Amino acid sequence: MKLFNVFVLALSCIGICSSDSFKCTTKPAKIPKEWRDMVVPCIKILEAQVKVEIQAAMTYLAMGAHFARDTVNRPGFSMFFIKSANEERMHAIKVIEYLLMRGQLTSDVSNLLKFPLPSIGTQWENGVHALTDALQLETQVTRNIREIIETCETPKDIPFNDYHLVDYLTGEFLEEQYTGQRDLAGKISTLGKMMESHGPLGEFLYDKKLLNGEI
Amino acid sequence: MFVLGVLYAVLITTSAEFCYKDVENVCSQKLTSVLSDDLTLSNCNAKYGGIDSMQIELQAYANGHIETSFEFLLMSTHFGNYESNRVGFKNLYRKLSDSAWEKSIDLIKYITKRGGSMNFNQLPHFKKNEKDSHVLELTEIHSLAKALDSQKQLAAEGLRLHIQAKKYQDAAIAHYLEEKFLESQSDVVRVLAGHTSDLKNMLDRDASVAIFLFDEYLQKIL
Numbered sequence: 001m002k003l004f005n006v007f008v009l010a011l012s013c014i015g016i017c018s019s020d021s022f023k024c025t026t027k028p029a030k031i032p033k034e035w036r037d038m039v040v041p042c043i044k045i046l047e048a049q050v051k052v053e054i055q056a057a058m059t060y061l062a063m064g065a066h067f068a069r070d071t072v073n074r075p076g077f078s079m080f081f082i083k084s085a086n087e088e089r090m091h092a093i094k095v096i097e098y099l100l101m102r103g104q105l106t107s108d109v110s111n112l113l114k115f116p117l118p119s120i121g122t123q124w125e126n127g128v129h130a131l132t133d134a135l136q137l138e139t140q141v142t143r144n145i146r147e148i149i150e151t152c153e154t155p156k157d158i159p160f161n162d163y164h165l166v167d168y169l170t171g172e173f174l175e176e177q178y179t180g181q182r183d184l185a186g187k188i189s190t191l192g193k194m195m196e197s198h199g200p201l202g203e204f205l206y207d208k209k210l211l212n213g214e215i
Numbered sequence: 216m217f218v219l220g221v222l223y224a225v226l227i228t229t230s231a232e233f234c235y236k237d238v239e240n241v242c243s244q245k246l247t248s249v250l251s252d253d254l255t256l257s258n259c260n261a262k263y264g265g266i267d268s269m270q271i272e273l274q275a276y277a278n279g280h281i282e283t284s285f286e287f288l289l290m291s292t293h294f295g296n297y298e299s300n301r302v303g304f305k306n307l308y309r310k311l312s313d314s315a316w317e318k319s320i321d322l323i324k325y326i327t328k329r330g331g332s333m334n335f336n337q338l339p340h341f342k343k344n345e346k347d348s349h350v351l352e353l354t355e356i357h358s359l360a361k362a363l364d365s366q367k368q369l370a371a372e373g374l375r376l377h378i379q380a381k382k383y384q385d386a387a388i389a390h391y392l393e394e395k396f397l398e399s400q401s402d403v404v405r406v407l408a409g410h411t412s413d414l415k416n417m418l419d420r421d422a423s424v425a426i427f428l429f430d431e432y433l434q435k436i437l
Contacts, residue, residue, distance in 0.1 A: 022415075023422035025354050028298060054285070058335065065323045065333035070261035082320060089316065093288070100295045109289045109296075110351045115282055119336045 036103035039160045042152035043104055046165070050092045050112045052144050055120075056137055057088035062120045063130050074203070076210030077127050084134070091173070098168065127203050128192050135184040142177040145169055187215070233258035261330030265383025270331040272340065272376055273322060273388075279339030279372065280319035283365055287312035289351045290358055301426070303433025304355055307410075310437060311362065311403070315369075318395065325391055340375075341368050355426050356414055363407040370400035 064082035067074040096112070099105050105112075124130040149169050152162040194202030209215045237256040291308035294301040323333045353361060373396040380389035410433075417425035 023418050023420070024356050026423040026426060031298070058281075061320070061323070062333070062335060064320075065327060065335075068324055068327035069332050070327065070330045071259075085320075096288075096292050097295070100292065100297075103297050105292055106296045106298050107352065109292045112289060112292070113285050115285070116278075116338065117281075117285075117335075122332070122334065 037160070038102050038104060038162060038165070039152075039155050039158045041155045041158070042148075042160075042162055042165070043099070045148050045151045046095060046099060047104075047112060049095050049144060049148060051114075052141060053088050053092035053095060054113060055118065056141055057085045057092065058117055059120050059137060060085035060088055060134070062122055063124060063134070066122060066124055067127075067130070074127060074207040076207035076212075077130065080210050081130070081134070094172070098165070102165070126195065127206065128188060128195055131184055131188045131191065135181060135188060138177060138181050138184060142174065142181065145173050145177060149174075190215070234260075261328065263330075264387060265380060265385030266326075266329040266331050266388070268383045269376070269380060269385065269388055270326060271334075271337055272379060273326050273331070274334045274337040275340045276372060276376060277319045277322040277326070277333065278335060278337055279341060279369065280315045280322065281335075282339055283369060284312045284315035284319065286351065286365070287315060287362070290353070290362070293352050294355075294358070301355060301430045303430035303437070304358060306437045307433050308358070308362065311366070314399075314403075321395060325395075329388070341372055355429070356411070356418060359407060359411040359414060363404065363411055366400065366404050366407055370397070370404055373397050373400055 060081045064078045064080075064085055066072060067078035067081060096105070121133075124133065149166050152169075153166050154161065191202065191206045194206060196202075206215070234256065237258045241256065287308045291305050291312060293299060294304040294308065326333055373392055377389050377392050377397065380386075380392060410429075414425070414429050417429065419425075
């Protein structure tokens with residue numbers, strides 16, 4: 001028993017000794033902070049956009065799942081919406097990349113997204129309804145981006161115009177938003193007209209066109 | 216015995232012709248009396264085997280992958296900031312995030328292929344340690360440990376679902392899990408265990424250089 005105790009003691013010593021030389025953390029370097037010139041209201045609203053984009057991705061994913069069902073059977077729509085879900089996720093990643101480039105997100109990255117993600121709709125009556133929801137979703141995202149642009153161009157009480165971010169959002173994000181919205185509106189128009197007179201037949205034909213990338 | 220055989224045969228024919236009966240019912244009605252509700256043909260679906268019993272489990276597993284995907288995305292983000300500045304780790308976790316995201320989509324497609332539907336509110340089955348579950352600002356070695364644990368949890372859940380699939384005698388689901396999940400899971404668990412072991416052995420007095428070199432190595436292999 002004594003021998004065993006000595007053995008345990010020796011073992012625990014090795015444990016402690018080795019943990020002494022085992023370094024898990026490295027000392028942070030001294031980096032000046034002045035180069036990080038983004039202002040708080042602008043950072044906050046841009047960080048919030050990550051949630052908005054992920055929420056849009058999840059909504060599209062729900063649409064993709066709905067149209068993939070056996071009794072709904074619209075593989076073209078399903079493919080279209082899953083592609084949109086991937087694009088929205090990439091938008092969130094683009095926003096994150098931008099914040100990282102500007103020296104942000106050094107703490108509390110966990111606050112960017114809250115788990116579990118909020119619930120989303122799971123049923124859409126038909127293709128037109130889903131596309132209409134999608135257009136409304138995109139319109140809301142565009143509004144959000146415009147709001148970020150306004151906040152970052154003329155932040156309240158702070159004389160700092162974030163030219164670079166504003167240019168990036170205007171050139172990259174708004175461009176994609178407006179093109180995407182026009183595309184959705186066009187789709188709703190064509191499909192809406194076909195379904196008005198031919199219902200499921202119109203939707204069936206349109207779905208196959210979507211599936212084959214012909215529209 | 217004969218009666219049993221006949222009963223069995225009748226059962227098989229009837230269960231195989233639910234959809235046909237629905238169609239017959241609908242078609243035998245006069246066109247004017249058919250309401251749109253009658254046209255649902257509720258037995259004409261893709262369901263067979265154990266999908267009804269497995270659906271909730273599969274939904275939860277898909278949601279588990281979505282949640283894991285976003286966690287890895289945030290871990291990746293942390294290593295992308297200028298203070299951490301570990302591009303290799305950033306890329307490693309981004310790759311794991313992408314993979315979990317793709318797998319969740321694939322699983323959703325599979326659920327619908329088998330006649331099911333997706334419920335995004337079905338909470339993942341595995342419970343994480345509440346205290347440290349969502350702390351994602353980690354050191355390099357801590358992050359590898361967390362990634363390894365998280366991947367193992369998904370792998371263990373995959374094995375559990377496989378047992379369930381066998382229990383409900385659905386070899387199709389079991390096969391799908393094997394091919395799309397179990398195979399790649401053992402690869403990724405092994406890779407992360409290897410990384411953890413390598414880095415652990417190098418973290419002595421000069422941890423900063425070891426981590427720098429290891430990060431460069433990660434950048435090259437990804």
